Amino acid sequence: MLRRYLARRLLVAVPSLLIATAIVFTLPRLIPGDAVQLMLAETSYAKDIDELRAKLGLDRPFHVQYVEWLGRAARGDLGESLWTRRPVVQELAQRLPVTGELALYATLIALLIAVPVGVLAAARQDSLSDYVVRSLAILGLSVPGFWLATLLIVLPAIWWGWRPVTGFVEFRADPLGHVVQLVLPAVILGVASAAALMRLTRGMLLEVLRQDYVRTAWAKGLAERAVVIKHGLRNAVIPVITLLGTQLPQILGGTVVIETIFGLPGVSRFLFDAINQRDYPVIQGVNLLVVSTVVLVNLAVDALYAVLDPRIRY
Amino acid sequence: MSEDGGGLTRRQLLGLAGAATAGAVAPAAARAQTPKADGPPKRGGTIAIRGVDPLHFDPMLTSSFKTHTALAFTHSRLVRHKAGPGVTPGTFPIEGDLAESWMQPNETTYVFKLRRGVRWQPKPPVNGRELTAEDVRYSLERFLTVPGNVLASTLRFVERVEAPDRSTVRVTLKEPSAWFLDMLAAPMAVAIVPKECVERFGDLKKAEACVGSGPWMLDGYKPNQSLSFVRNPNYFVPGLPYIDRVEAAVDEDAASRMSSFIAGKWDIGYDGGVVFRTEWAQIRDALRQRRPTLRTTDVLMNIMSHVSMRTDAPPFNDVRVRRAISLAVDRQAIMDATSEGTGALNPPVPAGLKDWSLPVGQLGDGARYYKRDLAEARRLLSAAGHGNGLPANVCFTTYGSAILVDQAQLILAQLKEAGIDARLDQKEYGAYFSTCFVGKFDSMAFGPQSNFLEPDGYLAQYLPGEARNQSRVEDAVATDLILRQRRTLDPTKRREIVHALQRHLAAQQYYVSIHSGLSVAVWESALKNYGPNLGYDLGGRLTAAWLDR
Numbered sequence: 001m002l003r004r005y006l007a008r009r010l011l012v013a014v015p016s017l018l019i020a021t022a023i024v025f026t027l028p029r030l031i032p033g034d035a036v037q038l039m040l041a042e043t044s045y046a047k048d049i050d051e052l053r054a055k056l057g058l059d060r061p062f063h064v065q066y067v068e069w070l071g072r073a074a075r076g077d078l079g080e081s082l083w084t085r086r087p088v089v090q091e092l093a094q095r096l097p098v099t100g101e102l103a104l105y106a107t108l109i110a111l112l113i114a115v116p117v118g119v120l121a122a123a124r125q126d127s128l129s130d131y132v133v134r135s136l137a138i139l140g141l142s143v144p145g146f147w148l149a150t151l152l153i154v155l156p157a158i159w160w161g162w163r164p165v166t167g168f169v170e171f172r173a174d175p176l177g178h179v180v181q182l183v184l185p186a187v188i189l190g191v192a193s194a195a196a197l198m199r200l201t202r203g204m205l206l207e208v209l210r211q212d213y214v215r216t217a218w219a220k221g222l223a224e225r226a227v228v229i230k231h232g233l234r235n236a237v238i239p240v241i242t243l244l245g246t247q248l249p250q251i252l253g254g255t256v257v258i259e260t261i262f263g264l265p266g267v268s269r270f271l272f273d274a275i276n277q278r279d280y281p282v283i284q285g286v287n288l289l290v291v292s293t294v295v296l297v298n299l300a301v302d303a304l305y306a307v308l309d310p311r312i313r314y
Numbered sequence: 315m316s317e318d319g320g321g322l323t324r325r326q327l328l329g330l331a332g333a334a335t336a337g338a339v340a341p342a343a344a345r346a347q348t349p350k351a352d353g354p355p356k357r358g359g360t361i362a363i364r365g366v367d368p369l370h371f372d373p374m375l376t377s378s379f380k381t382h383t384a385l386a387f388t389h390s391r392l393v394r395h396k397a398g399p400g401v402t403p404g405t406f407p408i409e410g411d412l413a414e415s416w417m418q419p420n421e422t423t424y425v426f427k428l429r430r431g432v433r434w435q436p437k438p439p440v441n442g443r444e445l446t447a448e449d450v451r452y453s454l455e456r457f458l459t460v461p462g463n464v465l466a467s468t469l470r471f472v473e474r475v476e477a478p479d480r481s482t483v484r485v486t487l488k489e490p491s492a493w494f495l496d497m498l499a500a501p502m503a504v505a506i507v508p509k510e511c512v513e514r515f516g517d518l519k520k521a522e523a524c525v526g527s528g529p530w531m532l533d534g535y536k537p538n539q540s541l542s543f544v545r546n547p548n549y550f551v552p553g554l555p556y557i558d559r560v561e562a563a564v565d566e567d568a569a570s571r572m573s574s575f576i577a578g579k580w581d582i583g584y585d586g587g588v589v590f591r592t593e594w595a596q597i598r599d600a601l602r603q604r605r606p607t608l609r610t611t612d613v614l615m616n617i618m619s620h621v622s623m624r625t626d627a628p629p630f631n632d633v634r635v636r637r638a639i640s641l642a643v644d645r646q647a648i649m650d651a652t653s654e655g656t657g658a659l660n661p662p663v664p665a666g667l668k669d670w671s672l673p674v675g676q677l678g679d680g681a682r683y684y685k686r687d688l689a690e691a692r693r694l695l696s697a698a699g700h701g702n703g704l705p706a707n708v709c710f711t712t713y714g715s716a717i718l719v720d721q722a723q724l725i726l727a728q729l730k731e732a733g734i735d736a737r738l739d740q741k742e743y744g745a746y747f748s749t750c751f752v753g754k755f756d757s758m759a760f761g762p763q764s765n766f767l768e769p770d771g772y773l774a775q776y777l778p779g780e781a782r783n784q785s786r787v788e789d790a791v792a793t794d795l796i797l798r799q800r801r802t803l804d805p806t807k808r809r810e811i812v813h814a815l816q817r818h819l820a821a822q823q824y825y826v827s828i829h830s831g832l833s834v835a836v837w838e839s840a841l842k843n844y845g846p847n848l849g850y851d852l853g854g855r856l857t858a859a860w861l862d863r
Contacts, residue, residue, distance in 0.1 A: 052462045083521045084370045094537070122655040150569040157573030158597075161604040167563050168539045261567040265538035269566075276743050277369075 002306055006299060013295045015290070021073070025066050025286040028280055035082045035278040056082055058280075069281075075286060079281035081274075088285035091270060096289070098168070099259070099266035102189065103251050105182055107244065109190030110197055110251075115233075115240070117194075118201025123228050125206060133198070140195030146257045149188050153261065169263050185258045193247045193255070200243050204236035211235075238305055244302035249294055264312065329467060329514055341521060352862070358558050359861035361841065363852070364571060364584035365541050365562025369530075370519035373505040374456055374463045377764075379850050383586065386853035387543045387560060388435070389526030390507035390550075392426055392483070392498050395767070397855040399845040403613045403835065404668040406767050406849075410528065412450065412506060412550075413483075421490040421803065422473075426450070426483040435531045439510040442548055445527050447477035453506045454485070460517075468497050468771075469504070484645070488799045490845045492808055496768040501851035518771075529555040529857045539564055556860035560853075568593065576600045581838040583588040587846045587855065588613055588833040591654045592717055607839045612832050616666035616848050618772070619721060619762045620827035621670035621708070622784035630785075634698040636823040640683040641691035642732035648724050649829040652717045656832035659684050662776075662819040663769040663812065666830050666848060670769040670809065672816045680820025691732040706736040709759040711746035721828060722760050753784040761804060763819045767849050769812055785824045792818060 002310060036053045038261035053059045072079060121133040157163045165181040209232050217227045255268040267286055274282035305312045366380040373385050374548045394411040401407065409417070413426040428447055436442035454475040458466050473488045487494065497503050511523040518524070521535040526549065530543035543560040563579070565571050569582045576597055583589040589597070601608060621639065623630035630636060649657050658665035659674045661684075674684045697705060708726065712719050722738060729736045736758065741750065750759040764782070766772055775782040792815065799811040836844030840863035847855060 031742065032749050034748070036507075055461065085517070091537075153573045154569050157576040158600045161577055163570075163573040163577040163579070163598075168536070261570050263539065263563070263565055263567075263570065265536065269538060278744055 002303060006303060009299050009302065013191070013299070016295060017291060018070075019282065020291040021070065021288055022066065024284055024291075025069065025280075026062075028275065028278060028283050029062070035280065048137075050282055064089060065152055069284060073284075078285035078288070081282050083277055083278050088281050091282070092285060093269065095267045095270050098264055099252070099255055099268055102182055102186055102255055102258070102264065102266060103248065105186035106189035106193065106251050106254075107248070109186050110193035110246070110247070113190065115201055115237075116198035118198040118240075119205060119228060119233060121198070121202040122205035122209065122232075130202075134202075134252065137195040137198050140191045143191070145188050145254050146193060149185070149190070149261045152184060152188070164262070167263060181262075182244035182264075183251060185262045185264065189251055189254045193251060196247065197240055197243060201233075201236065201240050205232050205238050208232045208236040234308065239306055241301055241304055241308065245298045247289070248297050252290060252293075318591065321634040325551050342625045347712065351369065352860075355553075355556050355843070355858075355860045357553075357556050357860070357861055359863065361557050361581050361856065361861060362557040362561045362579060363582055364574070364580050365564050367533075367538055367564045367566075368541070369836055371524040372518035373502075373507070373523055374460050374465070375517060375519065377464045377502060379502075380560060383850045383852060384502050384532075384541055384562075385505055385524070385526070386528075386851045387530040387800055387856075388434075388528045388532050388546075388853070389525055390506070390528050391501075391506060394499050394854055395433065395501075395847070395851060397845060397847065397851070398843060398858060401845050402664050403611070403845075403847045403849060405495070406499070406669075406847075408495050411499075412445070424485045424487075425492065426485070427486045428481040428483065429550050430481055432550040433507055434527050435525050435546050435548060436532060437525045439514050440508045440525050445506070447483045447833040448480070450483045450506055451475045451477040452509045453504055454483075456507070457504045465502060468500075469494075480553055482571070490803060491769055492800055492803050492805075493654065493770045496770075500767055501849055501854070516643070528853060530560055530629040530853065533559075551857075555857045557856065560856070572597050576604055578605055581841055581861075582844075583834065583836040583846075586850065586852055587837065588615075588835045590717075590833050591656055591831050592652065594836075595654050595826075601628045601836075605647060606837075608836050609839050610836045611846065612656075613846055614666045614668075614833045615665045615830045615833050616765050616767070617762055618660050618664040618666075618765075618827055618830055619718065619760065619824050620660075621725065622753070622759045622825050624757060624786060625824055626788065629698065629700060629704060630758075632698045633822060634694040634828070635700065635704070637683050637734060638691040638694040638698070639734065640730065640823040641685075641687045641694070642729050642734060643725055643826055643828065644686040644728050645684060646686070647728070647827050648721055649831075651724060652720050653829065653831035656828040658832070659829050660827040661816045662825070662827070663772050663816055664827075664830050667767070667769055669814055670814045674820075676813075676817075676818045677820040680817055680823075683820065683823055686728075688732055695733055700733070704734045704735075706734055707755075707757040708736050708748035709739045709741060709746065709755040709757075711741050711750075711762060711859065713762065718762070725760060725828075738769045751784070752781045753786055759784060765848075770796075773799070773812075773815065787824045789818075789822065789824070792822075 036056065036058060050059070057065065069079065076089065078092070080087055081091065117133050121130045123146070124130050153163055162182050165177070169177040169181050171178040205228070209228070213228060214231055217231045252268065255266060256272050258264070259266040259269040260272070270282065271286040274286065320440050366383055368384045370381060371385065373382060373389065373775045391407050391411045392413045396407045396409045396603050396659050412428055412432060414429045414525050416424055416426045418424050428450065432445040433442045434440040434445055436748060454472070454704040457463060458469060458472060467542050471491045473486045476484045478484060506527060507518060508525055511518055511525055515523040521532060522808045524532040529546055529549050531546050533544040534540070534542040535738070541562040545555055545558045549555065564652065565574060565584070572593055574580060577587070601835050621643070623636060623639070625631050625636065645659050659678055661672050661674055663671045664669045665673070674681055677684070695701060708722065710722050726736050726738060747759070749755065751761065763775070764771065775784060776789065777783060777796055778788045778793065795811055795815040795818065799808050799815065802808040802811060837844055837846070840861050842858040842862050844855060
């Protein structure tokens with residue numbers, strides 16, 4: 001059943017992807033200035049612009065360009081950067097692991113903070129620890145990631161003449177250094193998500209803990225740990241998982257700034273530069289990847305429901 | 315000989331050649347000159363700098379400073395700007411690079427004699443073969459003809475380039491061009507590139523195609539991360555460079571850059587050797603404590619922001635309106651607020667170009683428009699029929715700079731006090747660059763301009779037909795003076811014309827420029843024989859420097 005459900009969802013995802021690619025293909029071309037104008041900038045002359053536009057294939061009708069790109073993308077060819085002439089797939093292959101790893105660590109950190117703290121806050125409702133945790137959650141939601149990152153980089157330099165690792169350390173060169181360099185940016189990215197997840201975990205758990213079957217569990221004399229974790233949390237966690245799925249685009253969005261501040265050569269920074277330069281193949285390639293990832297993650301979240309709650313059937 | 319005993323300055327050269335007399339010019343070996351105070355040069359070591367990520371590695375397919383800064387380490391030019399502690403920042407004496415000497419038999423012909431035995435870097439596909447006049451000819455031809463070279467217009471007066479023998483290059487111009495050598499010496503000008511790389515790679519965009527004859531070779535490139543350069547064993551000046559490696563870490567974030575510098579990650583200021591004043595004010599105390607051995611000197615920048623206006627249509631075709639705008643802008647207040655009160659007001663040629671800029675006080679009648687006078691501004695507006703207020707839009711992009719945003723906000727507030735209701739029309743960078751930056755706006759625009767190391771680049775924005783002519787200026791007097799200074803080889807006479815031009819333009823106020831900031835050039839005291847200057851040629855400034863640590 002689950003397999004059929006997933007196949008159906010994948011099929012439904014195809015039009016979503018097509019619509020997304022059409023939007024991504026169209027929007028950058030609607031804003032003023034194309035790659036050629038930016039390349040030739042102030043000293044351009046009409047003849048140069050036309051020549052370069054033709055050379056880059058930007059002079060053909062819009063729909064022809066789109067269909068051609070779509071055909072190539074289906075074969076795994078996302079074209080070449082208009083500026084560097086490097087294949088987009090090759091660029092993505094180099095950068096995706098960095099952003100992927102950063103997003104994964106950020107998600108893990110968010111979960112590691114959110115779930116235990118949310119459970120604690122729910123189990124000790126209206127206690128001092130609940131108030132403290134809720135206040136911290138509000139703070140976590142309010143503090144912009146870039147501001148936190150700036151403080152964490154600048155203050156140690158001023159106080160102790162030290163700053164976090166600069167330059168990207170590859171895993172092959174130094175596995176420990178590689179992971180360590182990602183911890184701080186991942187924590188910054190994870191904090192905001194953790195705050196949202198924690199608040200939801202607390203709220204859902206409070207609701208579940210008021211259910212009859214939980215009262216029965218207490219009446220049976222089960223330990224608090226068993227009641228809260230086994231009976232309560234498992235039933236409260238489904239909305240949290242849903243929220244986690246929707247947090248992914250936010251975490252990916254956050255990586256644009258964080259990758260720049262920490263000098264990480266990821267996909268997000270690549271996309272930011274590409275938008276500034278109107279590097280259409282790169283914009284399209286990165287967005288196709290992001291959209292596909294979001295669709296797949298949400299699919300995985302749906303599949304997880306059945307694992308977490310055996311009553312759910314597809 | 316030049317001031318420090320090296321080669322001839324461009325002025326001296328033109329003094330010799332200006333009267334169309336044929337005369338050989340001495341080679342430049344100034345890079346090997348060393349001040350005694352720094353002791354004997356030391357070979358070796360690695361210098362760490364903040365790098366910028368090149369757009370790509372083809373110097374003829376972009377004007378981006380990011381590409382040209384990187385290639386200043388790896389590529390040579392025919393002539394170059396002299397560097398070192400003896401050169402005053404803001405001045406750009408010229409010396410030979412690949413050219414051992416040159417002569418100017420008449421006003422439109424230059425004959426360059428190349429150094430003998432120069433070899434390309436030992437990298438495929440060139441593999442260290444001898445660099446000949448044909449390579450120079452090929453590079454100049456490619457510069458002039460490759461589609462998409464935005465810089466080709468800087469040498470549009472070149473008629474033909476010939477290589478009569480292996481070590482001679484003859485360049486014939488269509489008309490006399492006083493700035494020809496300056497154009498060749500500029501770090502964004504013709505880098506000499508090997509034909510084999512273009513043939514193998516199609517263009518020079520890929521890192522593998524980065525093969526030159528400069529002091530260092532590109533040893534590693536990680537996009538968005540770093541560039542590393544290693545000493546070129548084939549470099550044509552014996553013994554140079556002294557420094558074995560240059561490690562350039564890419565860092566695009568201001569806070570990150572500042573903290574890295576405080577933490578001692580880089581040996582020189584992180585913006586091409588300098589630190590902008592506002593950032594310097596933030597890190598100065600921490601640096602005093604953490605890096606007491608740093609050396610500093612002030613450098614007046616040539617970065618000039620201005621308000622441009624559509625002077626081809628009402629209301630800005632009325633000089634009274636333009637003067638009113640200039641009188642409404644409080645340049646000193648902007649300098650105080652955004653540059654810690656340091657810097658200099660800019661006439662049409664920025665004050666940073668010391669040899670050519672005319673101090674504001676010497677601008678004649680036009681000088682008065684550089685000092686705020688609200689009453690006079692209102693009177694002029696009223697006389698022009700705008701006594702009840704003048705609505706306007708100011709096209710703008712932030713360039714990611716808080717300073718620029720502050721300057722724009724201050725200008726808007728100051729204009730409002732004079733009765734000009736200007737609203738900010740903020741655009742995304744790409745949209746701004748392809749529209750307002752090239753004069754496609756309806757009312758006004760504000761932002762920084764391209765930087766040049768000679769005045770002609772700035773003056774071109776007053777020439778009809780130039781894409782840089784944002785204000786769409788059509789002024790017969792200005793056009794005549796601009797063209798005349800271009801054709802006047804005698805530097806003294808040319809300076810007189812450039813000064814007269816600035817006086818004329820100051821009175822017209824086609825562009826209302828604000829100040830340029832005084833930045834702080836900063837470097838580790840272990841770096842010897844180093845002199846900061848404007849421009850992207852950091853590679854050139856480090857070629858004869860060494861590390862004593």
